[in-house]
Every structure is written in structure tokens, then in C-alpha cells.
Amino acid sequence: MLALADPTRRAILQRLGTGEARVTDLAAPFAMSLNAVSKHIRILERAALVQRRRNGREHVLSLNPAPLDEAAAWIESQRQFWNARLDALEAALAEHED
Amino acid sequence: MLALADPTRRAILQRLGTGEARVTDLAAPFAMSLNAVSKHIRILERAALVQRRRNGREHVLSLNPAPLDEAAAWIESQRQFWNARLDALEAALAEHED
């Protein structure tokens, strides 16, 4: 599975970009059960995109600063491909920002 | 759906990076029916990652040089996130290349 494929998981990563958070904190914005979010977190953890630190009964999540999972490796392998197209992409996206 | 989520589709994009190709050409390397590959191509096309030009009975596919789909937009939005981590990632991946 590509951990980055799901929009909920991407949102979780984005949230963690602003600082660490507990499972409950991460779940709050979503219209789905805590349980479902817990599952997404586990997937991000398996993909080594996210780290877990246990503080008593709270599980504190943070971004893993050195991702080595398949997704990251793939991004690296595709970086040239995308870089070659990001100029055109940026221009096109700029037009859309009105 | 994230068009980039499937490894077959990523392989197709990679192949198209080396030049345009017909459906049959694209399907050849895969241990799956032509039909399945045709479906993948349609998904890449819907995501505007790939263009189709019809030449008689042959459908010639090529990379779309200006992707504007959700996947591309997401990559752009996440680019900062990844760029901030690509240094560590590159170092880590370099170690793996032995």
C-alpha cells in the first residue's frame, strides 16, 4: 500500500508538520471514529513516515525526519521526473490561484 | 483515486518518460492482460498525467507535459514538505546504494 495515497493520511502528515500531537488531537478534525484515525496512524508508522513516543497513556506522534520507506524511496526515484515538470506545473497552478 | 498509487501505473509513467508508446507496447512488460493495462492507461488519462493521440487503429500515449490533476496539485502542495526532508533522505538512500 502507498501510505500517501489516502487524503486523511496526507492531512495527518500536514498537521504533524506543525508539531507533534496525540492520537485524539489528530482525530479531532475528522468526521470519523478515533479508531479509524488510529488505523491510519499505524499505517503511517509502518511506512516510517511517523514516529510514536509513549508518554503514560498518551501516544505522541511526530513526523519521522528520515523516512526510508517505499513511498519516500519512490519519491526520490521519481524526483527527476517531477522536477523536470515542476516549472510548467508551477506556472499552471499559479494561473489557478485567483 | 490517486492515480500514482498503483505500481503498474508508476511503471507506465516511467516507460513513457523514455518516449511515446502504443497500448500494446506499454502492456508488453507486464504479466497481466492487455485489458488491465488499458484500464490503467484510462486512469492515468483521466488524471491528465498522460495524453492519447489516435493514429488509425493505434492509440499512441505520451506524458502530459502540463499535468493539472489532483495528484500533481498535491505533489506541488507537498513539495515544500518533501524538499525539507530530501537532504536527509538523499543521505540515507546513498548509504543504501552499496
Place this chain on the structure above:
DNA sequence: CCTTCATTCAACCTATTGGTAGAATATGAG
């Protein structure tokens, strides 16, 4: 202790995905 809070585990359900096979369409070749 007992209860509350934070989280996971286990079982289950449904929609989607990725694949198949076979028929249909349309172009090209003899």
C-alpha cells in the same frame, strides 16, 4: 479501589480496486 481517559484489538461490513474473460468496434492488409 473504582472510574475515567487514551488507545488498541478483534470482528465485521461495504465500496472500491485491480484483475479476468469474452464480445464489440474499428482500422489495416491481402
Place this chain on the structure above:
DNA sequence: CTCATATTCTACCAATAGGTTGAATGAAGG
């Protein structure tokens, strides 16, 4: 015309993903 080639269309199927609920675990607080 007829046949082969290139591709899609139309079911159909099995596995998986993403969600649910309810019970289990385990730490904190009165």
C-alpha cells in the same frame, strides 16, 4: 470481402481499503 490487429466495452470476481462498533488494555485521578 475477409481476416487479422489494436483497442475498448461490458459484465464479473476476489482481494483489499476504509470505515464501523464493542470489548480489552493500561495509565491517571479522586
